[in-house]
Amino acid sequence: MGFARGTLTKLFVSLAIVTLSVLPLAADEPRDITSKLERIRARFEVPGLAAAAVSEGEIVAIGATGSRCVGGPDLVMLEDQWHVGSCTKSMTASVAAMLVEEKYFTWETTIAEIFPEWLPVMHEDWREVTLEQLLLHRAGAPHEPPKELWKQAQERKGTPTAQRLAFIKGILAHEPEDTPGSRWIYSDAGYAIAGAMMERVASDSWENLLCKRLFEPLGLKSAGFGEPAAPGEVNHPWGHRGQEPPFKPIPPGPGADNPPAIGPAATVHMSIRDFARYAAWHVAGDRGGESKLLTDESFQKLHSAPAGAHRYAMGWVPMKRKWAGGTALMHNGENEMFYAIMWLGPAQDTCFVATCNCDGPLAEEACDDAIAMLINNF
Secondary structure (H helix, E strand, O other), rough: OOOOOOOHHOOOOOOOOOOOOOOOOOOOOOEEEEHHHHHHHHHHOOOHHHHHHEOOOOEEEEEEEEEEOOOOEOOOOOEEEEEEEEHHHHHHHHHHHHHOOOOOOOOOEEHHHHHHHHHHOOOHHOOOEHHHHHHHHOOOOOOOOOOOHHHHHHHOOOOOHHHHHHHHHHHHHHOOOOOOOOOOOOOHHHHHHHHHHHHHOOHHHHHHHHHHHHHHHHHOOOOOEEOOOOOOOOOOOOOEOOOOOOOOOEEEOOOHHOOOOHHHOEEEEEEHHHHHHHHHHHHHHHOOOOOOOHHHHHHHHOOOOOOOOOOOOOEEEEEEHHHHHHEEEEEEEEOOEEEEEEEEEHHHHEEEEEEEOOOOOHHHHHHHHOOOOOOOOH
Protein backbone atom coordinates (compact mmCIF):
# COMPACT_ATOMS: atom_id res chain seq x y z
CA MET A 1 0.00 0.00 0.00
CA GLY A 2 1.07 3.61 -0.46
CA PHE A 3 1.96 4.17 3.15
CA ALA A 4 5.03 6.39 3.53
CA ARG A 5 6.70 4.16 6.08
CA GLY A 6 10.06 5.93 6.37
CA THR A 7 11.70 2.71 7.55
CA LEU A 8 14.69 2.68 9.86
CA THR A 9 16.97 1.38 7.15
CA LYS A 10 16.09 4.34 4.98
CA LEU A 11 15.92 6.91 7.73
CA PHE A 12 19.40 6.21 9.06
CA VAL A 13 21.02 5.49 5.69
CA SER A 14 24.84 5.68 5.79
CA LEU A 15 26.22 8.07 3.19
CA ALA A 16 29.53 6.91 1.73
CA ILE A 17 31.61 9.86 0.51
CA VAL A 18 33.99 9.22 -2.37
CA THR A 19 36.94 11.31 -3.52
CA LEU A 20 36.26 13.22 -6.73
CA SER A 21 37.99 16.02 -8.56
CA VAL A 22 36.78 19.44 -7.48
CA LEU A 23 34.77 21.38 -10.04
CA PRO A 24 35.39 25.11 -10.47
CA LEU A 25 32.43 27.22 -9.33
CA ALA A 26 30.93 29.98 -11.42
CA ALA A 27 31.01 33.36 -9.71
CA ASP A 28 27.32 34.11 -10.13
CA GLU A 29 25.44 31.25 -11.83
CA PRO A 30 24.96 27.81 -10.24
CA ARG A 31 27.07 25.08 -11.79
CA ASP A 32 25.02 22.89 -14.15
CA ILE A 33 25.60 19.35 -12.88
CA THR A 34 23.15 17.67 -15.26
CA SER A 35 25.83 15.68 -17.08
CA LYS A 36 27.22 14.31 -13.81
CA LEU A 37 23.73 13.43 -12.61
CA GLU A 38 23.02 11.69 -15.91
CA ARG A 39 25.98 9.38 -15.40
CA ILE A 40 24.64 8.49 -11.94
CA ARG A 41 21.10 8.06 -13.20
CA ALA A 42 22.20 5.80 -16.06
CA ARG A 43 24.35 3.66 -13.75
CA PHE A 44 21.38 2.88 -11.49
CA GLU A 45 18.80 2.91 -14.32
CA VAL A 46 16.32 5.07 -12.41
CA PRO A 47 13.80 7.11 -14.44
CA GLY A 48 14.76 10.62 -13.34
CA LEU A 49 17.14 12.32 -10.92
CA ALA A 50 17.61 15.88 -9.64
CA ALA A 51 19.96 17.41 -7.08
CA ALA A 52 21.25 20.74 -5.80
CA ALA A 53 23.88 22.18 -3.44
CA VAL A 54 23.73 25.37 -1.38
CA SER A 55 26.69 27.24 0.10
CA GLU A 56 26.40 30.38 2.21
CA GLY A 57 22.73 30.72 1.32
CA GLU A 58 23.22 30.51 -2.46
CA ILE A 59 22.51 27.61 -4.80
CA VAL A 60 25.94 26.78 -6.24
CA ALA A 61 25.10 23.64 -8.21
CA ILE A 62 21.87 22.25 -9.65
CA GLY A 63 20.70 19.81 -12.29
CA ALA A 64 17.98 17.42 -13.38
CA THR A 65 18.01 14.57 -15.86
CA GLY A 66 16.11 11.56 -17.11
CA SER A 67 12.52 10.83 -18.01
CA ARG A 68 9.31 12.13 -16.50
CA CYS A 69 7.61 8.87 -17.43
CA VAL A 70 9.38 5.68 -18.46
CA GLY A 71 8.53 4.81 -22.05
CA GLY A 72 7.44 8.35 -22.92
CA PRO A 73 9.21 11.19 -24.76
CA ASP A 74 8.99 13.79 -21.99
CA LEU A 75 12.33 14.59 -20.37
CA VAL A 76 12.84 15.93 -16.87
CA MET A 77 13.23 19.73 -16.75
CA LEU A 78 15.04 21.81 -14.14
CA GLU A 79 11.86 23.45 -12.81
CA ASP A 80 9.91 20.18 -12.60
CA GLN A 81 8.26 19.33 -9.30
CA TRP A 82 9.15 16.25 -7.24
CA HIS A 83 7.35 14.56 -4.37
CA VAL A 84 9.45 14.87 -1.19
CA GLY A 85 7.63 12.31 0.95
CA SER A 86 8.42 12.39 4.64
CA CYS A 87 10.60 15.47 4.27
CA THR A 88 7.14 17.02 4.71
CA LYS A 89 7.44 16.24 8.43
CA SER A 90 10.03 18.96 9.05
CA MET A 91 7.71 21.44 7.31
CA THR A 92 4.78 20.48 9.53
CA ALA A 93 6.98 20.81 12.62
CA SER A 94 8.26 24.21 11.44
CA VAL A 95 4.75 25.62 11.14
CA ALA A 96 3.79 24.04 14.47
CA ALA A 97 6.69 25.99 16.01
CA MET A 98 5.31 29.20 14.51
CA LEU A 99 1.95 28.52 16.13
CA VAL A 100 3.68 27.82 19.46
CA GLU A 101 5.53 31.13 19.23
CA GLU A 102 2.22 32.90 18.58
CA LYS A 103 0.68 31.11 21.58
CA TYR A 104 -1.99 29.19 19.69
CA PHE A 105 -0.87 26.26 21.81
CA THR A 106 2.29 25.02 23.54
CA TRP A 107 4.62 22.07 23.06
CA GLU A 108 2.92 20.55 26.13
CA THR A 109 -0.66 20.95 24.83
CA THR A 110 -2.38 17.56 24.96
CA ILE A 111 -4.65 15.80 22.51
CA ALA A 112 -7.46 15.85 25.08
CA GLU A 113 -7.19 19.63 25.41
CA ILE A 114 -7.59 20.09 21.65
CA PHE A 115 -10.31 17.47 21.11
CA PRO A 116 -12.30 17.35 24.38
CA GLU A 117 -15.45 16.28 22.53
CA TRP A 118 -13.76 12.97 21.69
CA LEU A 119 -13.03 11.99 25.29
CA PRO A 120 -15.94 9.49 25.45
CA VAL A 121 -14.45 7.51 22.53
CA MET A 122 -10.75 8.31 22.98
CA HIS A 123 -8.61 5.59 24.53
CA GLU A 124 -7.47 6.94 27.89
CA ASP A 125 -3.78 6.45 27.08
CA TRP A 126 -3.98 9.16 24.41
CA ARG A 127 -5.36 11.90 26.65
CA GLU A 128 -2.09 13.24 28.01
CA VAL A 129 -0.06 12.84 24.80
CA THR A 130 1.53 16.16 23.87
CA LEU A 131 2.24 17.96 20.62
CA GLU A 132 5.97 17.60 21.29
CA GLN A 133 5.71 13.82 21.76
CA LEU A 134 3.85 13.51 18.46
CA LEU A 135 6.48 15.47 16.52
CA LEU A 136 9.32 13.47 18.13
CA HIS A 137 7.64 10.11 17.33
CA ARG A 138 7.44 9.35 21.05
CA ALA A 139 3.67 9.41 21.46
CA GLY A 140 3.00 5.69 21.05
CA ALA A 141 1.29 6.39 17.70
CA PRO A 142 1.28 3.33 15.44
CA HIS A 143 3.92 2.75 12.78
CA GLU A 144 1.12 1.49 10.54
CA PRO A 145 -2.56 2.29 11.10
CA PRO A 146 -5.29 -0.33 11.39
CA LYS A 147 -6.15 -1.70 7.94
CA GLU A 148 -9.76 -0.55 8.09
CA LEU A 149 -8.71 3.03 8.82
CA TRP A 150 -6.17 3.02 6.00
CA LYS A 151 -8.81 1.70 3.59
CA GLN A 152 -11.15 4.48 4.71
CA ALA A 153 -8.42 7.09 4.22
CA GLN A 154 -7.80 5.87 0.68
CA GLU A 155 -11.43 6.53 -0.21
CA ARG A 156 -10.69 10.28 0.19
CA LYS A 157 -14.21 11.34 1.16
CA GLY A 158 -14.69 14.97 2.12
CA THR A 159 -12.22 17.81 2.45
CA PRO A 160 -8.61 17.05 3.42
CA THR A 161 -9.35 18.37 6.93
CA ALA A 162 -12.45 16.16 7.23
CA GLN A 163 -10.44 13.16 6.04
CA ARG A 164 -7.78 13.81 8.68
CA LEU A 165 -10.33 14.18 11.45
CA ALA A 166 -12.05 10.92 10.55
CA PHE A 167 -8.71 9.13 10.32
CA ILE A 168 -7.25 10.34 13.61
CA LYS A 169 -10.53 9.91 15.49
CA GLY A 170 -10.27 6.25 14.53
CA ILE A 171 -6.61 6.10 15.58
CA LEU A 172 -7.41 7.67 18.95
CA ALA A 173 -10.18 5.14 19.59
CA HIS A 174 -7.56 2.38 19.51
CA GLU A 175 -4.96 1.76 22.18
CA PRO A 176 -1.56 3.31 21.32
CA GLU A 177 1.03 0.92 19.91
CA ASP A 178 3.06 1.39 23.09
CA THR A 179 2.91 3.49 26.24
CA PRO A 180 3.27 7.15 25.24
CA GLY A 181 6.75 8.45 26.01
CA SER A 182 8.22 4.98 26.46
CA ARG A 183 9.98 4.53 23.12
CA TRP A 184 10.50 5.89 19.63
CA ILE A 185 8.06 4.68 16.95
CA TYR A 186 8.19 6.27 13.51
CA SER A 187 4.58 7.20 12.76
CA ASP A 188 2.83 9.04 9.94
CA ALA A 189 -0.35 8.79 12.02
CA GLY A 190 1.34 10.76 14.81
CA TYR A 191 2.08 13.61 12.41
CA ALA A 192 -1.49 13.45 11.12
CA ILE A 193 -2.69 13.98 14.69
CA ALA A 194 -0.29 16.91 15.13
CA GLY A 195 -1.52 18.42 11.85
CA ALA A 196 -5.13 18.12 12.97
CA MET A 197 -4.24 19.84 16.25
CA MET A 198 -2.72 22.70 14.23
CA GLU A 199 -5.88 22.95 12.14
CA ARG A 200 -8.11 23.10 15.21
CA VAL A 201 -6.19 25.85 17.04
CA ALA A 202 -5.57 27.99 13.93
CA SER A 203 -9.04 27.46 12.38
CA ASP A 204 -7.46 26.73 9.01
CA SER A 205 -6.46 23.69 6.99
CA TRP A 206 -2.98 22.25 7.27
CA GLU A 207 -2.49 22.90 3.57
CA ASN A 208 -3.35 26.59 3.96
CA LEU A 209 -1.14 26.90 7.03
CA LEU A 210 1.88 25.58 5.14
CA CYS A 211 1.18 27.79 2.13
CA LYS A 212 0.57 30.99 4.08
CA ARG A 213 3.19 30.56 6.79
CA LEU A 214 6.01 28.71 5.02
CA PHE A 215 5.84 28.40 1.25
CA GLU A 216 4.73 31.95 0.43
CA PRO A 217 7.09 33.77 2.85
CA LEU A 218 10.05 31.69 1.60
CA GLY A 219 9.09 32.20 -2.04
CA LEU A 220 8.61 28.48 -2.69
CA LYS A 221 6.23 29.04 -5.60
CA SER A 222 6.41 25.46 -6.86
CA ALA A 223 5.35 23.91 -3.56
CA GLY A 224 2.06 22.04 -3.45
CA PHE A 225 0.42 18.82 -2.30
CA GLY A 226 -0.05 15.38 -3.77
CA GLU A 227 1.43 13.98 -6.97
CA PRO A 228 3.24 16.67 -8.99
CA ALA A 229 1.73 16.02 -12.44
CA ALA A 230 -1.79 17.06 -13.42
CA PRO A 231 -4.37 14.36 -14.28
CA GLY A 232 -3.97 13.16 -17.85
CA GLU A 233 -0.72 15.09 -18.35
CA VAL A 234 3.02 14.48 -18.19
CA ASN A 235 3.81 18.09 -17.26
CA HIS A 236 5.91 16.97 -14.26
CA PRO A 237 7.55 13.67 -13.28
CA TRP A 238 5.27 10.71 -12.67
CA GLY A 239 6.04 8.39 -9.81
CA HIS A 240 7.11 4.83 -10.61
CA ARG A 241 6.57 1.58 -8.73
CA GLY A 242 9.01 -1.30 -8.55
CA GLN A 243 12.34 -1.97 -6.91
CA GLU A 244 14.31 -2.30 -10.15
CA PRO A 245 13.85 -1.86 -13.92
CA PRO A 246 11.48 -2.03 -15.62
CA PHE A 247 9.82 0.57 -13.38
CA LYS A 248 6.06 0.99 -13.78
CA PRO A 249 4.85 4.60 -14.27
CA ILE A 250 1.84 5.56 -12.16
CA PRO A 251 -0.49 8.10 -13.81
CA PRO A 252 -1.74 11.06 -11.72
CA GLY A 253 -4.81 10.18 -9.70
CA PRO A 254 -5.88 8.68 -6.35
CA GLY A 255 -3.29 5.90 -6.56
CA ALA A 256 -0.39 8.25 -7.25
CA ASP A 257 0.16 9.50 -3.70
CA ASN A 258 -0.69 9.07 -0.04
CA PRO A 259 -4.21 10.17 0.95
CA PRO A 260 -4.64 13.66 2.44
CA ALA A 261 -5.44 12.05 5.80
CA ILE A 262 -1.69 11.71 6.41
CA GLY A 263 -0.78 14.91 4.55
CA PRO A 264 1.19 16.43 7.47
CA ALA A 265 3.50 13.41 7.30
CA ALA A 266 4.20 13.04 3.59
CA THR A 267 2.34 14.77 0.74
CA VAL A 268 4.37 17.87 -0.28
CA HIS A 269 5.90 18.33 -3.72
CA MET A 270 8.20 21.09 -5.04
CA SER A 271 10.98 21.78 -7.52
CA ILE A 272 14.55 20.78 -6.72
CA ARG A 273 15.39 24.50 -6.57
CA ASP A 274 12.73 25.19 -3.95
CA PHE A 275 13.68 22.02 -2.06
CA ALA A 276 17.20 23.44 -1.77
CA ARG A 277 15.88 26.83 -0.71
CA TYR A 278 13.79 25.24 2.02
CA ALA A 279 16.78 23.28 3.33
CA ALA A 280 18.91 26.45 3.24
CA TRP A 281 16.35 28.24 5.41
CA HIS A 282 16.89 25.63 8.12
CA VAL A 283 20.67 25.97 7.78
CA ALA A 284 20.40 29.72 8.28
CA GLY A 285 18.07 29.25 11.24
CA ASP A 286 20.40 26.76 12.89
CA ARG A 287 23.30 29.21 12.50
CA GLY A 288 21.34 31.96 14.21
CA GLY A 289 20.61 33.95 11.10
CA GLU A 290 17.81 36.48 11.12
CA SER A 291 14.46 34.96 10.28
CA LYS A 292 11.10 36.67 10.32
CA LEU A 293 9.39 33.31 10.62
CA LEU A 294 11.01 31.62 13.64
CA THR A 295 13.28 32.55 16.52
CA ASP A 296 16.71 30.99 17.07
CA GLU A 297 15.27 29.14 20.05
CA SER A 298 12.59 27.51 17.91
CA PHE A 299 15.11 26.35 15.31
CA GLN A 300 17.20 24.76 18.05
CA LYS A 301 14.08 23.10 19.44
CA LEU A 302 13.26 21.66 16.02
CA HIS A 303 16.81 20.44 15.41
CA SER A 304 17.54 18.94 18.85
CA ALA A 305 16.82 15.31 19.67
CA PRO A 306 16.15 14.00 23.18
CA ALA A 307 18.45 11.37 24.63
CA GLY A 308 17.58 7.84 23.73
CA ALA A 309 18.25 4.94 21.41
CA HIS A 310 16.85 6.84 18.43
CA ARG A 311 17.95 10.45 18.36
CA TYR A 312 15.19 11.92 16.23
CA ALA A 313 14.40 15.62 16.40
CA MET A 314 11.26 17.24 14.95
CA GLY A 315 11.44 16.18 11.32
CA TRP A 316 15.24 15.87 11.41
CA VAL A 317 17.84 13.27 12.32
CA PRO A 318 20.98 14.88 13.83
CA MET A 319 24.18 12.88 13.34
CA LYS A 320 27.91 13.58 13.32
CA ARG A 321 29.55 13.92 9.90
CA LYS A 322 33.11 15.02 9.14
CA TRP A 323 32.11 16.94 6.02
CA ALA A 324 29.59 18.91 8.10
CA GLY A 325 32.22 20.00 10.60
CA GLY A 326 30.18 18.49 13.43
CA THR A 327 26.45 17.81 13.49
CA ALA A 328 24.61 17.26 10.23
CA LEU A 329 20.83 17.20 9.92
CA MET A 330 19.20 14.67 7.62
CA HIS A 331 15.78 13.46 6.58
CA ASN A 332 14.53 11.44 3.66
CA GLY A 333 11.11 10.49 2.37
CA GLU A 334 9.18 8.33 -0.04
CA ASN A 335 5.65 7.50 -1.09
CA GLU A 336 6.68 4.21 -2.75
CA MET A 337 6.82 6.08 -6.10
CA PHE A 338 9.23 8.96 -5.37
CA TYR A 339 12.28 9.27 -3.13
CA ALA A 340 13.89 12.44 -1.70
CA ILE A 341 16.64 13.25 0.77
CA MET A 342 18.17 16.38 2.32
CA TRP A 343 21.45 16.77 4.20
CA LEU A 344 22.34 19.95 6.11
CA GLY A 345 25.74 21.03 7.43
CA PRO A 346 24.98 24.15 9.49
CA ALA A 347 28.56 24.63 10.75
CA GLN A 348 29.78 24.76 7.14
CA ASP A 349 26.76 26.85 6.01
CA THR A 350 25.87 24.28 3.38
CA CYS A 351 23.16 21.80 2.40
CA PHE A 352 22.44 19.23 -0.29
CA VAL A 353 19.20 17.77 -1.67
CA ALA A 354 18.35 15.04 -4.17
CA THR A 355 15.17 13.50 -5.57
CA CYS A 356 14.17 10.59 -7.80
CA ASN A 357 10.83 9.59 -9.38
CA CYS A 358 10.98 6.00 -8.15
CA ASP A 359 11.56 4.42 -4.75
CA GLY A 360 13.61 1.52 -3.46
CA PRO A 361 17.30 0.65 -3.14
CA LEU A 362 18.31 1.96 -6.58
CA ALA A 363 16.64 5.33 -5.94
CA GLU A 364 18.36 5.58 -2.55
CA GLU A 365 21.76 4.72 -4.02
CA ALA A 366 21.36 7.15 -6.90
CA CYS A 367 20.42 10.00 -4.55
CA ASP A 368 23.24 9.07 -2.14
CA ASP A 369 25.75 9.15 -4.99
CA ALA A 370 24.40 12.51 -6.14
CA ILE A 371 24.76 13.91 -2.61
CA ALA A 372 28.28 12.44 -2.32
CA MET A 373 29.30 14.07 -5.60
CA LEU A 374 27.98 17.43 -4.39
CA ILE A 375 29.67 17.17 -0.99
CA ASN A 376 33.01 16.42 -2.57
CA ASN A 377 32.76 19.17 -5.18
CA PHE A 378 30.88 22.00 -3.56
